[in-house]
Amino acid sequence: MNLLLAYSALLLLAVLVSNLANRTILSTAALFLLAGFVLGDGVSGLIPLTPGDPVVATLAELALFAVLFTDGMRVGWTDLRHAWRLPGRALGWGLPLTLIITALTAHYLVGLGWIESLLIGAILAPTDPVFAAALVGNERVPPRLRQLLNVESGVNDGLALPFVMVFLAIAAGSADLHLGELALELGLGVLIGVAVPWAAIMLERTRWFSASHHYEPLNAVAIGLLVLALGKATHGNLFLAAFSAGITVATFGERQRESFEQFGELVAELLKLAALLVFGVLISPALLASVGWQGWLFAILALVLARPLAIWLSFLRSGLGTREVAAVMWFGPKGFASVVYALIVLNSAITAAEQVFTLVAVTIVLSILLHSSTDVVVARWFDDERETPAWHHTVRRVRAKLRGGRETGDPA
Structure with a gap:
């Protein structure tokens, strides 16, 4: 009850200050994160949640499914073909380089094993479009920069997911026994994500079926729910299914994509804010104190070294101006996907689960505070x-x- 009450009150407050947040350094994401921290067991104890509580895993799962589904809808194959040159550098070179540099930092600075370090690199490689919203929505920002940030942030969550799953399986000691099952799970998720939306869209194009204008936004909702249900029933990977389904809808169902866009973004935002509140509740003063100076230094380097260096190398001779490259280097915020991947690790059976979660948590906290408070400033640049x-x-x-x-x- 306390969780629902807190979420409702914070959501109302976020709506009331949203216009101010769009013009200043105020961030609704930071609001939910900090509120969760204050309301959690470590401070006031008003929301007593532990990582093992069912609501944590369920909310994280639903929220990431919704986010990946809507992310996929932003980047149909047509969009990717028409605007692949610059985002391709960020995704094809920047993403793996960020993963590797982050992993090297975790291994040599914190002393984690190679697999755990690679796992942290995969968790922190994706970027969050929420914190770059002021850039993407500002018409004074060069269109190619806005398109680059939008496409990259929409695709990299899904691209990082298989790496997270594989490294997590290896860290759990199931490399020989379960990697084949993992590959089947990932492949089945992609198959469900492609087949279900394609069949639904083709079915609606027949002369026997047609959605009314009033029900049109629910078309993509029904597709998403069916993909989620089939994924759970067949044990296919829900997150790859969601991302594949979003891309499929965007590719074959432009009308469905347009009708769902605003409604879908709102649903995803509601779930994201709820997950950020829960994530904040799980971050206690004791957890922050246990990080040590190596952990805090790692978090800082993950933000100011790994992504900037990877992007600088990826965009050499790309034709982007100095300011544009600098903006892309800085806006590699670690946001919602990293939050959920960290929660998945925390609920896993690996030995270093708590240490991985702690390092990821402090990095995300710093990222939310730094990136969400500088997007407007950089946009004004x-x-x-x-x-x-x-x-x-x-x-x-x-x-x-x-x-x-x-x-x-x-x-x-």
């Missing part, structure tokens, strides 16, 4: 009016009048 102050235009007009004409480039 591309504001032409801020690059060229008003007094500069005034001086140019005065000079032009003294010369008897208007200088080229002077605004009317």
